[in-house]
Amino acid sequence: xxxxxxxxxxxxxxxxxxxxxxxxxxxxxxxxxxxxxxxxxxxxxxxxxxxxxxxxxxxxxxxxxxxxxxxxxxxxxxxxxxxxxxxxxxxxxxxxxxxxxxxxxxxxxxxxxxxxxxxxxxxxxxxxxxxxxxxxxxxxxxxxxxxxxxxxxxxxxxxxxxxxxxxxxxxxxxxxxxxxxxxxxxxxxxxxxxxxxxxxxxxxxxxxxxxxxxxxxxxxxxxxxxxxxxxxxxxxxxxxxxxxxxxxxxxxxxxxxxxxxxxxxxxxxxxxxxxxxxxxxxxxxxxxxxxxxxxxxxxxxxxxxxxxxxxxxxxxxxxxxxxxxxxxxxxxxxxxxxxxxxxxxxxxxxxxxxxxxxxxxxxxxxxxxxxxxxxxxxxxxxxxxxxxxxxxxxxxxxxxxxxxxxxxxxxxxxxxxxxxxxxxxxxxxxxxxxxxxx
Numbered sequence: 001x002x003x004x005x006x007x008x009x010x011x012x013x014x015x016x017x018x019x020x021x022x023x024x025x026x027x028x029x030x031x032x033x034x035x036x037x038x039x040x041x042x043x044x045x046x047x048x049x050x051x052x053x054x055x056x057x058x059x060x061x062x063x064x065x066x067x068x069x070x071x072x073x074x075x076x077x078x079x080x081x082x083x084x085x086x087x088x089x090x091x092x093x094x095x096x097x098x099x100x101x102x103x104x105x106x107x108x109x110x111x112x113x114x115x116x117x118x119x120x121x122x123x124x125x126x127x128x129x130x131x132x133x134x135x136x137x138x139x140x141x142x143x144x145x146x147x148x149x150x151x152x153x154x155x156x157x158x159x160x161x162x163x164x165x166x167x168x169x170x171x172x173x174x175x176x177x178x179x180x181x182x183x184x185x186x187x188x189x190x191x192x193x194x195x196x197x198x199x200x201x202x203x204x205x206x207x208x209x210x211x212x213x214x215x216x217x218x219x220x221x222x223x224x225x226x227x228x229x230x231x232x233x234x235x236x237x238x239x240x241x242x243x244x245x246x247x248x249x250x251x252x253x254x255x256x257x258x259x260x261x262x263x264x265x266x267x268x269x270x271x272x273x274x275x276x277x278x279x280x281x282x283x284x285x286x287x288x289x290x291x292x293x294x295x296x297x298x299x300x301x302x303x304x305x306x307x308x309x310x311x312x313x314x315x316x317x318x319x320x321x322x323x324x325x326x327x328x329x330x331x332x333x334x335x336x337x338x339x340x341x342x343x344x345x346x347x348x349x350x351x352x353x354x355x356x357x358x359x360x361x362x363x364x365x366x367x368x369x370x371x372x373x374x375x376x377x378x379x380x381x382x383x384x385x386x387x388x389x390x391x392x393x394x395x396x397x398x399x400x401x402x403x404x405x406x407x408x409x410x411x412x413x414x415x416x417x418x419x420x421x422x423x424x425x426x427x428x429x430x431x432x433x434x435x436x437x438x
Contacts, residue, residue, distance in 0.1 A: 010263025016247030163199030310334030
């Protein structure tokens with residue numbers, strides 16, 4: 001699919017996309033809760049659909065009450081054994097799903113095949129080869145990559161893990177430990193500790209713990225993000241659970257940059273108290289002097305006078321902000337420096353190289369120096385044809401830059417946005433952007 005984005009002026013209101021980070025975690029927590037759970041403001045991205053497919057395969061029933069409301073009933077899920085002896089779950093292209101649901105699937109006393117699509121099949125999964133056998137789980141992988149064949153049940157033990165690649169592995173272990181300890185509470189009084197070295201993306205662990213608590217799962221003691229200690233303790237049981245999925249700061253970051261360069265807009269449904277890591281986009285705005293303010297849960301962004309001053313930003317804990325930050329830096333005078341490039345190699349594309357290549361076509365000079373990205377713009381975004389590399393955030397970043405380009409920009413493989421933000425182009429159109437070939 002090719003999409004053509006023309007220079008445009010934006011104005012109006014738009015509702016924030018649903019957070020897939022929160023939605024997928026809520027799906028996992030709904031499965032583990034073993035009771036009826038109602039989710040509001042549900043996500044409809046490919047990653048969200050993959051998460052729903054996984055929990056259905058693992059025994060949950062799913063019923064749509066209306067377009068934005070979903071009932072997930074896991075009251076009949078038996079974690080000792082699945083009814084089907086040959087279970088395969090497919091994580092699509094979702095890195096969070098594979099990393100979070102693999103330990104959860106390992107709770108079952110079944111042989112389960114875990115697979116995925118696209119770039120997910122090339123991402124390293126050596127973590128599971130190293131960790132799951134320590135937890136009494138048999139695993140066979142394709143030389144550290146998908147597909148994975150696992151057979152539990154997982155048994156909590158004191159373990160030490162590397163948190164430098166992704167916090168998503170820890171998210172899965174925290175949820176799986178919580179359920180295993182709850183299930184075996186009458187048979188054990190042990191204390192289990194997950195020790196983590198060099199944890200990245202700590203805000204995402206805050207989100208995981210927040211959702212675990214909301215769904216009534218046993219909570220670990222968090223010791224400076226270095227130790228997570230599970231103790232046997234009584235927890236308050238709820239008959240039913242209701243959860244409203246919050247707006248997505250990752251997707252909204254593109255709208256925020258779009259407004260900064262091309263118009264003043266209001267983004268509805270943004271939680272000012274969110275633990276999402278990508279809320280840090282506001283710190284970048286502060287660095288450039290862009291004006292914004294909140295009214296209730298509505299974020300007002302004012303168009304800035306271009307060029308903006310260059311800025312420095314540490315994206316180590318929020319690497320998904322690199323693409324919108326590069327789009328923002330394309331309209332800055334001087335050299336913008338962003339730290340955290342080492343977090344980009346195993347995304348949907350090798351995102352550092354992809355940003356360098358595609359924004360280079362637009363006239364933006366990007367240098368990669370160790371863990372740092374240096375962006376120097378001519379401040380004139382060229383007419384060009386760019387390629388998303390099947391990476392949703394690359395497609396969105398190029399579309400945002402096109403709003404203030406000298407002429408139209410054609411984006412090839414533009415439908416990559418369906419992974420996280422299916423309505424992205426429609427939302428830009430709603431705000432006044434001229435986009436063809438949708």
